[in-house]
Amino acid sequence: MSANDRLLEVDELVVHYPVGRGIVGTMARRPRETVRAVDGVSFTLERGELLALVGESGCGKTTTAQTVLRLLEPVAGRISFHGDDITSLGQRELRPLRRRMQIVYQDPYESLDPRLTVRKAVEEPLVIHRAGGSKAERAELVQDALERVELSPPGLFLDRYPHELSGGQRQRVAIAAAIVLGPELLVADEPVSMLDVSVRAGVLALLDRLRRDGLGVLMITHDLSTAAHFADRIAVMYLGRIVEEGPAASVVSDPQHPYTKALLSVVPRRDPRERTRPQILRGEAPDAVRIPAGCRFHPRCPIAIDDCRRIDPALEPAGGSDHMAACILAG
């Protein structure tokens, strides 16, 4: 596959948020501080691929995804969609692209308008984008989207309101509304974390099928077990950077970065005989206003050496093929 045909390519993305100084800070002319939420993130996503962006809260995974969709403005870096640089397109130029990249949020209770029936909720994106042709053709697209998310027969669901649906059904409606325009890229931000265990697997299997049909999926999750099951590749973020990236099986079974190793070691296993030997990191990640010099993980790293205070490691090949880690001691 040529680079030009690549669905998504993100290169050295940087996103900052200003920190409010407060009235006292403003009058005292204290320097403005910034949160370096995303601090040099690069990755690619192909058609039919599911990439899981994992990490703890505040690591920048959601900011990364929202910036990729141009819902937030980057300070630096480049976002290419099908080889076209979309980093600095204006809102008007973005409009035709919007229907090709869609997002599903964590909470289907909030993302669906309680006053809209399922029919209206799934039809709305078509109306907004003046897509889908005549009313009858739109109705057909809505039915088709509901079939694809396995709300069938669609007739059973079309006239229901969100409060009449279970959590899993609501999330399926949200996915139907996201795919009705036939996007090529779907960002799924913690798509199952609000759902009960018994229905999670069904929604994830649905995303998996959409991926097989050619959709590129960028899944944001804090749940490594879910990523291990459903992702083709996993990228682990810490404090605004990807610190490790590779094929899911390889990252999970042969982690190269000490942060990934620690993170994997504390995931509880469902079999009581598989007693985990957690390697618990003390404290919590520092805030992204004061990112440590050198390797940003060194203050919490169990194996840090002197060089780690000075060298900010780049993501380089480590472990198996296509596997990379940002650690001078990896490999």
Add this chain to the structure above:
Amino acid sequence: MSSLLELDDLHVWFDLGEGRELHAVQGVSLSLDAGQRLGLVGESGCGKTTTVLGLLGLLPPTASVSGRVVFNGKDILAGGEDSIRPHRWTDLAIVFQGAMNALNPVQTVSAQIVEALEVHGSASGRAARSRVGELLEAVGIPRDRGNRYPHEFSGGMRQRAAIAMALACNPSVLVADEPTTALDVMVQAQILELLDALCRDFGLALLLVTHDLPVVAQLCDRAAVMYAGEIVEQGPVDALFHDSRHPYTRLLFAATPDLHSDGALAAIPGAPPRLDRPLEGCPFHPRCDRVFSRCPHEHPALKRLDGDREAACHLNDVPAEVA
């Protein structure tokens, strides 16, 4: 039986108005020995939180409760609030999911614990302040951080503060309702490590309420699985995972992702039944993959099986070769 804490045939009904009611807890019995760790697991709406709120007499006035809560051989539910109050916090303490709700936002963490000690007559003045220092250290908060306000704490520190407060009066049972649910995995590991150490070092008995099976599998000795207001299976966690005697337990584990197993995950089709109308037969039969003729009509009782366990499933009456 001389368990530390016994829950016997607990029922909870919520009045929905217009003569309707919701039968949220339908005859739950549990027992907890000193120092034991019991997980109460199930999905949202199964009645696990209502069960522990009933156990502690913390349900709202719209709820009616029947059954017995026996602590050290004495029924503490019988006399209503008057008979429970002397035991709440001093013998049975609770930690909730959202630690922010348990802490007063306009009082420093230390001041709140001092107040708790004084209200319950455990200590006052200088003795109380020195006890606060010990408690904070026991949960991993540096003593000098006690004079901060809850909003100055991270989520993990707040949960530690809530645990310190629960331990203030030396309870013998700690009830923890989804104590790590809103936390990141590393902070969750820190809190689970803390609960583990507290149980070991102080002989605390733990009743852990959660939807998270792996957490129970790793932290608890035994677990009780709830579905539609009832316990459908209970036993040692190892037996529940490796040799479950109720299809719901088996299917719930099979729907739970695991880091190193590549088997397909299977969702459980359908949804739990509504509890505002009477149920017929086994509450799980519409979703069960082993349903047979008896299931839609006969309600299975929770029966004692070999290996110190109980399950409510007609399949356990069927000889193995037929099943």
